[in-house]
Amino acid sequence: MTTFTGPSGLPPDADRRATRAEIDLDVLQSNVEAIRATLAPVVELMAVVKGNAYGHGARMVAPAALAGGASRLAVATVSEGRQLRQSGIEAPILVLSPINAQEVPLALDYGLDLAIGTQDLLTAVVGAAEASGSRPGVHIKLDSGMHRYGADADLAISLAQQVGSNPSLRLDGLMTHFAVADEPDDPATDHQAALFQSVLDRLRAQGIAPERHHLANSAATLRDARWHGSMVRVGIAMYGLPPAPGLTLPDGVRPVMTIRSQVARVHRLESPEAVGYGRTYSPDEPESVALIPIGYADGYRRAFSNRGWMTIGGRRAPVVGRVSMDQTVVRVPDAVPVEPGTEVTVLGAETGPSATELAEAIGTINYEIVTGIAPRVPRHYLRQGQVIAVESLPG
Numbered sequence: 158m159t160t161f162t163g164p165s166g167l168p169p170d171a172d173r174r175a176t177r178a179e180i181d182l183d184v185l186q187s188n189v190e191a192i193r194a195t196l197a198p199v200v201e202l203m204a205v206v207k208g209n210a211y212g213h214g215a216r217m218v219a220p221a222a223l224a225g226g227a228s229r230l231a232v233a234t235v236s237e238g239r240q241l242r243q244s245g246i247e248a249p250i251l252v253l254s255p256i257n258a259q260e261v262p263l264a265l266d267y268g269l270d271l272a273i274g275t276q277d278l279l280t281a282v283v284g285a286a287e288a289s290g291s292r293p294g295v296h297i298k299l300d301s302g303m304h305r306y307g308a309d310a311d312l313a314i315s316l317a318q319q320v321g322s323n324p325s326l327r328l329d330g331l332m333t334h335f336a337v338a339d340e341p342d343d344p345a346t347d348h349q350a351a352l353f354q355s356v357l358d359r360l361r362a363q364g365i366a367p368e369r370h371h372l373a374n375s376a377a378t379l380r381d382a383r384w385h386g387s388m389v390r391v392g393i394a395m396y397g398l399p400p401a402p403g404l405t406l407p408d409g410v411r412p413v414m415t416i417r418s419q420v421a422r423v424h425r426l427e428s429p430e431a432v433g434y435g436r437t438y439s440p441d442e443p444e445s446v447a448l449i450p451i452g453y454a455d456g457y458r459r460a461f462s463n464r465g466w467m468t469i470g471g472r473r474a475p476v477v478g479r480v481s482m483d484q485t486v487v488r489v490p491d492a493v494p495v496e497p498g499t500e501v502t503v504l505g506a507e508t509g510p511s512a513t514e515l516a517e518a519i520g521t522i523n524y525e526i527v528t529g530i531a532p533r534v535p536r537h538y539l540r541q542g543q544v545i546a547v548e549s550l551p552g
């Protein structure tokens with residue numbers, strides 16, 4: 158990598174872009190503490206930091222989650238686990254998704270625990286564990302009704318027997334995942350939990366005791382302690398976002414991410430002038446519009462064209478015309494003084510729009526909004542209101 162150092166005196170990795178995502182690590186940590194406080198003391202909390210911590214930045218979020226009382230971390234891929242190990246994280250890390258046999262040696266090198274739902278993957282793990290002597294933790298993944306990843310009941314029992322009797326492996330857990338934990342009236346969650354319990358009982362009857370058993374995502378964690386098992390796997394809720402619109406978060410849990418930008422240009426749009434690609438918006442009366450330097454290459458979705466909104470001066474500024482790759486135009490709210498440099502909230506805890514509101518505007522879920530914020534948007538990490546680190550495109 159070439160490093161350009163100019164006369165500016167700024168560090169070469171400084172990112173002074175107006176558009177940035179503030180990640181409040183104090184809020185993240187206190188969210189984990191607040192969720193932890195709703196659990197029985199013996200129940201472990203696994204912080205789910207896959208998808209670069211749902212777009213918040215896994216390297217900085219993981220230590221804050223551990224400081225808040227999480228005892229373990231979960232990722233989706235081996236490279237996500239490797240990133241955390243390379244940043245010095247020593248806590249147990251579980252890879253939730255299926256991996257390829259070719260990835261297994263790397264996963265063991267990095268001391269990652271694996272969720273296993275197929276005989277082929279277990280066979281690969283046994284081979285690699287015996288070759289390396291590393292004794293990885295294995296979580297047998299039961300498919301209790303979601304029909305995505307996992308073994309059916311009989312295969313799960315067979316896999317657990319094989320792990321339990323192999324001194325090269327640790328039977329670290331039995332796990333399953335709910336399909337509709339966020340839907341209060343659906344009996345499927347209870348059916349899944351009952352099947353899970355029956356598999357656990359059958360194993361125990363054979364003297365096989367997984368070190369922990371876990372089923373609950375955020376929605377199940379919030380809804381019913383009967384589903385907590387001996388550990389919960391919490392993702393979206395610790396970022397301060399509800400897993401579904403009707404689910405309330407524990408008191409004090411607040412959104413961690415705020416995206417801010419600054420007006421780059423203000424101009425008057427005369428009728429019938431139109432704005433942006435496709436000329437999709439034209440005002441009936443002349444109006445002031447402001448250019449904001451964020452677009453779909455930042456993860457500010459093109460679907461927000463003529464649908465999304467930002468906040469300027471405490472008032473709602475609707476997106477007008479199409480979102481383009483790097484720029485978006487909004488209507489300036491009446492009676493709000495706006496000039497180049499004026500601060501804009503693109504997504505925010507205090508003023509809105511929240512990730513949930515933006516998701517609802519375009520028919521998706523808050524998970525996808527925050528996870529989709531691109532690496533190009535610098536993350537400003539806050540402690541006590543001060544920026545303690547800035548991360549942008551990996552160097």
Ligand SMILES: *Cc1c(COP(=O)(O)O)cnc(C)c1O
Nearest residue numbers: 205253334374375390391392393
């Ligand atoms: C992503 C994931 C979670 C966390 O889900 P949230 O709804 O974000 O809490 C838990 N378990 C598994 C297996 C997952 O893939």
